[in-house]
Each structure stands twice: as C-alpha cells, then as structure tokens.
Amino acid sequence: xxxxxxWLIWRDMxxxxxxxxxxxxxxxxxxxxxxxxxxxxGPEIDMLQEIAPGVLWVAALxxxxxxxxxxxxxxxxxxxxxQMIISSQPLALLVLSKILSHWxxxxxxxxxxxxxxxFQLGLETESIIILMMTLLxxxxxxxxxxxxxAGLTLGVRGGGVLLSLLVLPLYIPVLIFGSGxxxxxxxxLGVEAHFSLLGAxxxxxxxxxxxxxxxxxxxxxx
Amino acid sequence: MLECINLExxxxxxRLFSALNFSLYEGELLHIKGVNGSGKTxxxxxxxxxxxxxxxxxxxxxxxxxxxxEEYQKDMLYLGHxxxxxxxxxxxxxxxxxxxxxxxxISEDVAWDALGNIxxxxxxxxxARVLSQGQQRRVALSGMLVSKAKIWILDEPxxxxxxxxxxxxxxxxxxxxxxxxxxxxxxxxDFTVSRGSMRMIDLGALEAHQ
Numbered sequence: 001x002x003x004x005x006x007w008l009i010w011r012d013m014x015x016x017x018x019x020x021x022x023x024x025x026x027x028x029x030x031x032x033x034x035x036x037x038x039x040x041x042g043p044e045i046d047m048l049q050e051i052a053p054g055v056l057w058v059a060a061l062x063x064x065x066x067x068x069x070x071x072x073x074x075x076x077x078x079x080x081x082x083q084m085i086i087s088s089q090p091l092a093l094l095v096l097s098k099i100l101s102h103w104x105x106x107x108x109x110x111x112x113x114x115x116x117x118x119f120q121l122g123l124e125t126e127s128i129i130i131l132m133m134t135l136l137x138x139x140x141x142x143x144x145x146x147x148x149x150a151g152l153t154l155g156v157r158g159g160g161v162l163l164s165l166l167v168l169p170l171y172i173p174v175l176i177f178g179s180g181x182x183x184x185x186x187x188x189l190g191v192e193a194h195f196s197l198l199g200a201x202x203x204x205x206x207x208x209x210x211x212x213x214x215x216x217x218x219x220x221x222x
Numbered sequence: 223m224l225e226c227i228n229l230e231x232x233x234x235x236x237r238l239f240s241a242l243n244f245s246l247y248e249g250e251l252l253h254i255k256g257v258n259g260s261g262k263t264x265x266x267x268x269x270x271x272x273x274x275x276x277x278x279x280x281x282x283x284x285x286x287x288x289x290x291x292e293e294y295q296k297d298m299l300y301l302g303h304x305x306x307x308x309x310x311x312x313x314x315x316x317x318x319x320x321x322x323x324x325x326x327x328i329s330e331d332v333a334w335d336a337l338g339n340i341x342x343x344x345x346x347x348x349x350a351r352v353l354s355q356g357q358q359r360r361v362a363l364s365g366m367l368v369s370k371a372k373i374w375i376l377d378e379p380x381x382x383x384x385x386x387x388x389x390x391x392x393x394x395x396x397x398x399x400x401x402x403x404x405x406x407x408x409x410x411x412d413f414t415v416s417r418g419s420m421r422m423i424d425l426g427a428l429e430a431h432q
C-alpha cells in the first residue's frame with residue numbers, strides 16, 4: 001500500500017520536474033498578486049502592515065486554487081485515472097498521494113517564499129514566523145478541500161469557474177483563522193486558539209477529503 | 223468464473239442492451255462484437271467496474287463484484303481506449319508505475335524484458351511523447367506481459383498495431399488462455415487464438431431482436 005503511494009508521488013514529482021513551468025506558474029502568480037498591493041494602495045508602511053496577513057492569505061488561496069483543476073485533469077485525459085479507480089489499492093489512498101504531491105508542488109513553495117513577501121509588506125520577524133506556520137498548516141487543507149471540488153467538476157465544461165465557486169466558500173474558515181493568527185500575533189494576543197482550530201481543520205480534512213474526492217471521481221467517471 | 227446476470231445498460235435515454243446473460247470460464251475468450259454504438263465499450267466498462275449498470279449483477283467466482291471490489295480488481299486487468307500512458311515518462315517508467323498502481327510491483331529487469339518482448343527494444347528509455355501511436359499502444363499492452371491478473375478486459379486491443387504486433391498479441395492471448403486465464407475482448411478485426419476456446423456475443427444482433 002505504502003509502495004503504491006510512493007510510486008504515485010514519485011510519478012507526479014517526476015512529471016512536474018520535467019515540466020517545471022506549471023509549478024512556477026502558481027508560485028509566480030502568488031508573488032505577483034502580493035506585489036501588486038503596495039503598488040495599488042501606496043507605500044505607507046502602517047497600511048501595508050495592517051493588510052499584509054489578509055493579502056498574503058487571499059493570494060495563497062487564489063494561487064492554490066489556480067492549480068486545482070489540473071490536479072486530476074491530465075490523468076483523466078490520458079486514462080491513468082481509470083487505472084487508478086480499478087487499481088487493487090484503495091482509491092482514497094491513491095487520491096491522498098495525489099493531494100500530497102499537489103501540496104509539495106504548489107503549497108510548500110508558497111510557504112517557503114512567504115517570508116520574503118511578508119518582509120516586502122513590512123511585517124516583523126515574529127509575525128512572519130507565525131505567517132509561515134499558519135501557511136504550513138493551512139495550505140494542505142486547501143489542497144485537500146480543493147481535491148473534492150476538482151473531483152466533482154472533472155470533465156464538466158467550464159469546470160474551472162465552477163470549481164472556484166464550489167471551493168472558495170469552503171476556504172473561508174481557513175482564511176479567517178490563518179490571517180487571524182497573524183493579526184493576533186501583531187497585536188500581541190495569543191495565537192494558540194487559531195492554531196488549534198487550523199490543526200483541527202487539517203486533521204478533519206485529512207480524514208474526510210480523500211474519501212470525498214475518491215467518491216467524486218467514481219461519479220465523474222461513471 | 224465470471225457471470226453476468228440480466229445486465230441492462232442505459233446511456234441517457236437510450237437502452238443499449240438488456241437481459242444480457244453469459245458466463246465465462248477459465249481458458250475462455252469472449253469476443254464482443256457489434257456495430258458502432260451498440261454498447262461494446264459500455265459493457266466492458268461495466269465488467270471492469272468503471273461504470274454502473276442500470277440493472278443486473280456481475281459475479282466473480284460466485285460473489286458480486288460490487289462487494290468484492292478490491293479483491294476482484296486484483297484479478298482484473300482493463301485496457302481501454304485511453305492508453306494510460308504519461309507522455310513525459312519513458313516507456314520503462316510508464317510500465318513500472320502502471321504495474322505498481324495495479325498492485326503488482328515489478329523490478330526494472332522484468333519491465334525491461336517485457337518491453338523488449340513487445341517489440342520496443344532500444345526504445346525503453348525514450349519518453350512516450352516521441353513514440354508513435356502504435357508504439358505507445360505497445361507500451362500500454364506491455365502491461366499484459368507482466369500482469370498477474372486472471373481476467374483481461376481489452377477494448378479494441380488491435381487498434382493502431384501493425385501486422386507483426388497483431389500476430390504477437392494473438393500469441394500472448396493464447397498463452398494467457400492456456401494458463402487458465404480469461405479474456406473479454408472487443409474488436410472489429412478478424413483474429414484467431416491458437417489455444418483456449420472462443421465465444422462470441424453480438425450486441426448489434428441482440429438489439430435487432432428486441
């Protein structure tokens with residue numbers, strides 16, 4: 001079982017490394033969206049600090065959503081998804097492997113580059129560390145929830161727009177507690193509650209989302 | 223043993239077939255015939271468990287495949303119209319990943335041999351993108367050579383293959399039947415297998431009766 005997951009993750013990583021453009025698109029989108037804000041609202045550092053957590057988190061949501069419709073689309077077109085469904089291994093585990101590689105390729109780079117962008121918006125070191133930690137816990141939740149939406153909209157015409165309408169509202173709790181934690185840290189309040197809740201989202205999504213996405217895929221391919 | 227009981231398939235409002243009964247024993251090949259749109263692919267997808275039938279049941283060794291699920295899927299190999307090949311992976315990587323995904327991990331040597339046997343010698347290390355249509359098809363079919371599945375479900379396996387490859391594929395099919403395997407196959411082409419026994423269902427004729 002573990003071997004199959006390893007093979008699948010290896011495959012998705014190898015494919016991504018041979019077509020780097022797709023990984024870079026998400027990352028560059030994130031960087032550009034965040035960079036637009038100082039240009040748009042002006043360079044006052046107080047203002048930028050104020051909006052920084054929200055801006056970074058919204059940009060992360062959009063960036064992670066951008067790559068979602070590619071999560072299963074390629075496998076669907078070339079027939080590997082069919083083979084996944086009739087594999088003797090549990091589909092939910094295969095889906096989980098795909099979600100993991102999706103997060104490695106789109107979520108983790110956002111986490112790693114976020115300090116630079118936080119610095120650009122004038123955040124202090126402590127806030128930046130909190131921001132990184134919220135993103136580290138929060139972005140896997142985005143990939144997990146997004147996978148269910150991606151499964152449901154697979155093969156639907158205009159699925160991309162539908163996917164955002166379906167998934168963005170579900171991202172709201174993560175957004176609230178993710179950016180909330182950074183805000184709380186900036187005003188010197190405790191952040192444990194925010195982290196507990198984000199952690200709970202992660203655990204819940206980790207348990208339920210692969211099952212949901214697997215069911216969605218079965219329906220989409222019927 | 224594979225048993226189909228009273229199968230019915232609807233696509234939209236159209237009934238493709240109904241009250242379809244047959245059973246398939248070890249060493250037998252079932253050739254599914256029929257005009258375009260008569261439901262060959264649908265039938266095979268239903269047997270493979272990819273599609274839900276409108277009515278009826280499919281039993282594998284006496285148990286419903288919906289209940290067996292992973293146990294049945296371990297015994298089954300399905301090759302559809304889509305090759306299941308990643309253009310950016312080499313032939314070798316494709317074969318090994320696909321095989322591992324179906325629950326049968328193979329070593330590099332085994333994969334290398336299988337690709338050689340299917341006529342891809344010297345191309346094992348090329349990305350599938352640069353292979354021709356027929357060669358990509360061969361990569362997909364090479365999965366049969368390493369498979370441990372008992373029942374093979376092959377949707378138009380002869381498409382895009384040259385004469386030599388068709389002959390080779392027929393040998394592979396014969397060998398599988400000799401080893402007590404079962405095959406469900408659809409094609410418009412004439413073909414023969416040297417071993418095992420062959421049966422036929424004509425979905426087009428079935429429709430004409432109703």
